[in-house]
Amino acid sequence: MSQHSSTYVPKSAFAKWFESRLPIASLVHSSFIAYPVPRNINYFWTFGAILSFMLVSQILTGVFLAMYYTPHASLAFQSVEHIMRDVNFGWLIRYLHANGASMFFVAVYIHIFRGLYYGSYKAPREILWILGVIIYGLMMATAFMGYVLPWGQMSFWGATVITNILAAIPVVGDTIQSLLWGGYSVGNPTLNRFFSIHYLLPFMIVGVVILHVWALHVPGQNNPTGVPIKSSKDALPFTPYATIKDIFATAVFLIFFAWWVFYLPNYLGHADNYVPANPAVTPAHIVPEWYFLPFYAILRAIPDKLGGVIAMFASIAVLAFLPWLDTSKVRSTSYRPLYKQFFWILAADTLLLGWLGAKPPEGWYVIVSQIATAYYFIHFLIILPVLGFIERPLPLPNSILEAVTASKKGGSGIPAGANAEPNSKG
């Protein structure tokens, strides 16, 4: 996965024999041991490892849940309760899986906003970034279908709302909808195919993640200065430096994860999903999981159904065009005084949209959603392209090493720690 030539030398006779037939040991060595990482990357760069851990955790807990779960409209809810009550540690596996989905999104949002802040999407990392957007899309599809499986009220009505949205797509919408339904409404065939696809997509995510890591290891990691590695002094070998940092960060993330699993296991879900699905009774508020709320707010902000659907998909698709929408040559926001302000406004706007997504679409909420939605697109389509032309960036350090030593001496530069807002004094 790395262009950097491997320094791996097989020692034993078996290793030599194996290496000449399948050079996997040298591949691992060059990708995860000798691979050079910028010495100044901060803790925001550990989320790739955290996400890999979460993906494996979700697949493992999911495989165990599938051993007991029954994808049938009249048995699914009961089989989940069977897991919760009668299967040894079933409650633990299920809470790990359900909360794990949320943790996966917490990590991916930090990972995405890190990319936005440090300009990780800019050349030569466009393909890496677009693969990331694809993974994010697959994650959303997986999470949505997973939430349907317990077949509670919110599962059923969430599935109904989202599949109805897809019907708004011109020409193919109805076909997509009936293919997903497997009938004329959300029912047992829908649950069956959602289970099947929910089991399939994570392995597709694994495939795209492999491409994502490959595309990362060609240009190498970005870093808080955005200045590329210029000499071997700017970099450190992945192992032990990045490895130990990633393991430490994952352990800390697990504390956060455990807090939800053991103490607030149902906080991130909906009480309504402990009521079995009932097509005859609509819940008072149909609300998606927290990680979909900003997009749900965008969907409902547009008074027209098709318009809402287009806006919702566009709000995600626009990310794929970022490498070309951002006209600034400077990667790191630390050296972009104007963009820095707009970055935080966008972050606040997304949080506001998330809050609005949980509110009923009435009165003030609608107007505020419309303003926030408009701003979201203005940020990407107008502010970002224009800023590159009018902004005067701060002087960049000559090298990563220079930035590191400057910050060590207490002067300016970027602290290498887990600082949320890097020093921008120049």
Added chain:
Amino acid sequence: MMKRTLLIAAAMIGLAAPAFAAGSEAPPMLKWSFSGPFGTFDRAQIQRGFKVYREVCSSCHSLNYIAFRNLAQPGGPEFSEAQVKALAAEYKIQDGPNDAGDMFERPGRPADHFPAPFPNENAAAAANGGKAPPDLSLMAKARTYERGFPWFILDVFRQYAENGPDYLHAVLTGYHEAPAGFQVPTGGHYNAYFPGNIIAMPKPLSDGQVEYPKDESGKPQAPETVDQYSRDVTAFLMWTAEPHLEARKRLGFQAMLFLIVLSGLLYFTKKKVWAKADEASA
């Protein structure tokens, strides 16, 4: 400036208004033995709560996910095996078909689930004014109330997960006189905490209705009041909704301790490893 502040304040009240439009009050937050990181069920309380369920709620509400044997499991009411056996035997359970192809009734066994009060949902609805009384097994997790900003954020830090129990207790004790001018339709009952304030279920509990076990001095173990009945039956329903709550919190503490120590050790390992990198750059 003042005028502008007022305008903003007015706009914010406008934003907040829909939250109160539903008209029901926020339930009072009670102290529950099972709240917090070290919470456990109060055995005596959930045994009393079971008595309330059995003598009052069970005439209309099923408890489908609970088997008699669960009552003897660790982390629950922890009745003795003999008590559970005797209790199960008091119920008639339909079984079959037998060798002759007939359904028959037999005394209950610990492995049987609580029999539902009605044979099916339609029968339950027909007997209760058109709407079937919901199953109570998961009720403590299936109901909640809106916390609103900023409480929903603070709840994460203080581990407030008792929204369901607080709401159940509030509804059970929330049968008051309707305020003047409030029209209660026939078949409905005013409840201060039920969303929309009109609940189909008539006031289920009254003082002295359920006899509690007596202590040595002959006094009941706990006050025989609507408030106490509501607390006890709610605690029992929290157990039926989350029978492994105690095991979960116990394991949680061990997992937390382990992860914090592990993170600490990893932190120092990381520091040691990175010291070499810093030497190289200095």
